[in-house]
Amino acid sequence: MVIVQRKELTLAERLYLPEIFRGLSITFRKFFEKPITRQYPEEPLPTDEVTRGQPRLVVKDDGNIACVSCGMCEIACPAYAITIDGGETDRQIEREPKRFEIDMLRCILCGFCEEACPKDAIFMSNELELADYTRRGLIYDMEKLKRPKSALQPRIDYVYKINKRWRRTQA
Amino acid sequence: MSQTPNPAPSSSPNPAPAPAAKPATIKIQVDGREVEADPKQPLIRACHDQGVDVPMYCYHPGLSPVGSCRICQVEVAAGPGQPSRVVAACRTPVSPGMVVQTDTPKAHETRRECLEFLLKNHPLDCPICDKAGECDLQDYSFNEGQGKGRSSEPRRKLEKRKSLGDVIVLDEERCILCSRCVRFFQEVTHKPQLTVSGLGSRSTIATFADKPLSGNYQGNIADICPVGALTLKPFRFQARVWNLSKTLSTCAECSRGCSITVEALRGKEVKRFRPRYNPQVNQHWMCDVGRFAYAPVTQPLPPEGSIVGGRLIGATIRGYNGLERVELESALAEIADLLRASSKPLVLLSPFVTQEEARAALELCASLGVAPRFVSPAPNNLKDDLLHTGDPCPNRRGLSDLGIAPIEPAAALTELASASAALLVGERVQALLGVAELAKLTTAARLVVLDVVAHDLAALDAALGVPTHVEKSGQWINVDGHVGVLNVAVPAPAGVAPLDRTLRELLEHCRAPAAR
Numbered sequence: 001m002v003i004v005q006r007k008e009l010t011l012a013e014r015l016y017l018p019e020i021f022r023g024l025s026i027t028f029r030k031f032f033e034k035p036i037t038r039q040y041p042e043e044p045l046p047t048d049e050v051t052r053g054q055p056r057l058v059v060k061d062d063g064n065i066a067c068v069s070c071g072m073c074e075i076a077c078p079a080y081a082i083t084i085d086g087g088e089t090d091r092q093i094e095r096e097p098k099r100f101e102i103d104m105l106r107c108i109l110c111g112f113c114e115e116a117c118p119k120d121a122i123f124m125s126n127e128l129e130l131a132d133y134t135r136r137g138l139i140y141d142m143e144k145l146k147r148p149k150s151a152l153q154p155r156i157d158y159v160y161k162i163n164k165r166w167r168r169t170q171a
Numbered sequence: 172m173s174q175t176p177n178p179a180p181s182s183s184p185n186p187a188p189a190p191a192a193k194p195a196t197i198k199i200q201v202d203g204r205e206v207e208a209d210p211k212q213p214l215i216r217a218c219h220d221q222g223v224d225v226p227m228y229c230y231h232p233g234l235s236p237v238g239s240c241r242i243c244q245v246e247v248a249a250g251p252g253q254p255s256r257v258v259a260a261c262r263t264p265v266s267p268g269m270v271v272q273t274d275t276p277k278a279h280e281t282r283r284e285c286l287e288f289l290l291k292n293h294p295l296d297c298p299i300c301d302k303a304g305e306c307d308l309q310d311y312s313f314n315e316g317q318g319k320g321r322s323s324e325p326r327r328k329l330e331k332r333k334s335l336g337d338v339i340v341l342d343e344e345r346c347i348l349c350s351r352c353v354r355f356f357q358e359v360t361h362k363p364q365l366t367v368s369g370l371g372s373r374s375t376i377a378t379f380a381d382k383p384l385s386g387n388y389q390g391n392i393a394d395i396c397p398v399g400a401l402t403l404k405p406f407r408f409q410a411r412v413w414n415l416s417k418t419l420s421t422c423a424e425c426s427r428g429c430s431i432t433v434e435a436l437r438g439k440e441v442k443r444f445r446p447r448y449n450p451q452v453n454q455h456w457m458c459d460v461g462r463f464a465y466a467p468v469t470q471p472l473p474p475e476g477s478i479v480g481g482r483l484i485g486a487t488i489r490g491y492n493g494l495e496r497v498e499l500e501s502a503l504a505e506i507a508d509l510l511r512a513s514s515k516p517l518v519l520l521s522p523f524v525t526q527e528e529a530r531a532a533l534e535l536c537a538s539l540g541v542a543p544r545f546v547s548p549a550p551n552n553l554k555d556d557l558l559h560t561g562d563p564c565p566n567r568r569g570l571s572d573l574g575i576a577p578i579e580p581a582a583a584l585t586e587l588a589s590a591s592a593a594l595l596v597g598e599r600v601q602a603l604l605g606v607a608e609l610a611k612l613t614t615a616a617r618l619v620v621l622d623v624v625a626h627d628l629a630a631l632d633a634a635l636g637v638p639t640h641v642e643k644s645g646q647w648i649n650v651d652g653h654v655g656v657l658n659v660a661v662p663a664p665a666g667v668a669p670l671d672r673t674l675r676e677l678l679e680h681c682r683a684p685a686a687r
Binding site: 068069070071072074075085086087088093094095118119 | 297298299303331332407408409410411413414
């Protein structure tokens with residue numbers, strides 16, 4: 001058995017009100033400071049090139065998709081989120097994806113696909129929001145994934161910078 | 172030395188595999204191990220037989236060695252303690268007491284130098300190349316190569332998409348001039364069609380007078396190509412090879428029953444048939460007819476709410492409003508009643524049924540008191556002296572061994588026209604009898620069909636779906652008596668049960684007392 005000795009309260013503490021006023025003074029002071037809460041949907045989080053958002057496919061300046069459906073991202077994906085079916089094209093690069101799907105519910109935003117890609121065709125964008133009414137709607141097809149290269153350029157430059165050691169030329 | 176597939180006399184009734192006379196062997200030393208080697212075979216075979224991996228591009232066990240790629244170099248000494256030198260293992264005969272070392276710095280150094288020359292002009296388009304993942308050049312570069320090119324000159328530019336006939340596309344840049352394809356046509360089909368033309372770095376593989384390739388064995392050169400220079404047009408860019416599930420199986424297109432591997436994209440969609448080495452049946456090869464026979468095994472499912480127009484799935488009977496899907500049990504009871512009501516139902520098997528399914532059919536027929544027969548169409552004109560037998564019945568030998576008699580389609584149709592009830596069993600049985608002829612049968616005949624494809628036949632009373640030969644396991648006996656094994660490569664669609672199980676369930680219903 002342990003006998004706990006309660007601390008004797010001082011007179012000021014027993015009066016109760018001084019402590020209330022001390023606490024309220026903090027509360028009232030905060031009313032006049034700049035709020036730190038972010039009003040999220042209206043006021044989105046700032047992102048930069050380091051942000052690893054959802055993967056997106058690069059559309060080159062000539063309007064063609066950079067992907068050749070080599071399957072490297074598909075095999076690198078630890079969540080099995082990517083499915084690619086390739087096909088033949090008349091372009092100089094003989095192969096292009098006919099179906100490129102990323103199941104965004106499975107995607108864990110790890111960035112392995114970006115790292116695996118030998119053609120600089122997939123990059124992590126700064127897009128983070130994901131909502132739909134159906135699961136099928138969150139399996140993104142090629143049309144939903146395509147982004148012009150200019151939109152992804154900051155991230156592309158950043159990836160080149162951090163991978164400078166392993167890359168010989170810059171596209 | 173060339174190992175042409177035996178054009179064995181296919182008609183001989185029982186060509187028991189000749190007892191392999193043990194060849195006189197000599198003792199050599201491979202990587203410190205005493206091994207027995209066949210003096211008729213080159214050194215590389217002795218190494219491979221011991222499980223020692225010696226890389227090879229121009230050498231192929233089914234073709235004669237030429238020693239053009241020099242990647243198979245190993246260090247060889249005449250005896251222990253003798254001075255050693257690096258030689259090409261594919262062009263070196265074995266000699267008694269030879270000491271072979273495959274894993275020395277000197278051997279690796281020479282291989283690395285070879286690889287550097289091979290990679291000098293090889294385009295680095297592995298992301299596009301269909302061979303990536305099963306490419307010998309990729310594998311050995313990974314094992315032996317130096318990871319970095321020292322050459323600063325641009326790579327040679329040649330034609331990337333040169334069509335060599337209906338089956339093969341040649342990428343001249345990727346070719347490493349191993350000449351396996353050239354030798355294949357010289358030594359296996361004995362109809363030379365390809366040659367190495369041009370000199371030096373401008374050498375390319377070309378057909379004589381730029382004529383397209385012909386013959387039934389063109390697809391094999393894409394298999395033996397160690398790089399992605401020769402690719403199959405139907406398979407081009409269809410799948411990455413590491414996404415293909417590989418299942419051992421047997422070709423269905425003739426009674427030779429070549430051993431094949433069924434390769435299905437993500438285990439679902441058949442994308443490729445490739446030959447599998449079987450010294451007794453097909454060696455390393457298969458014909459193009461069998462190689463590209465995807466259509467019968469990739470039938471689409473019928474449109475939603477429809478019964479015909481694709482695979483026959485589930486149990487179907489003819490009700491008052493035409494064909495309708497019913498529960499399997501009620502369909503089986505219906506079929507059993509129908510068969511028992513007839514005095515002598517006609518039972519026709521497809522030559523595609525396996526031994527297991529044929530035995531189940533025999534049990535069913537014994538209970539019905541009839542003898543089944545299998546539909547045996549006339550030989551087609553594809554017969555050659557290499558593999559194709561011209562007989563489209565893959566299990567003719569096995570069915571004959573079980574005592575099932577063949578019947579010509581024309582005779583079968585005559586009997587069908589007068590039969591009170593008929594049971595057609597097995598893959599492609601309607602196609603072999605002729606769908607148009609079957610459709611002409613009157614509604615008086617009672618027809619039960621167990622097939623892969625659904626056709627709206629006027630006489631059809633009941634139909635059950637069966638799996639194709641890539642969706643079931645079983646055995647076929649080929650023309651020479653060798654067993655060909657079938658394995659489940661892709662799952663059968665929902666509502667399709669194994670045929671032998673269906674037949675045995677039908678047998679239970681036939682034995683049970685009549686429900687009505």
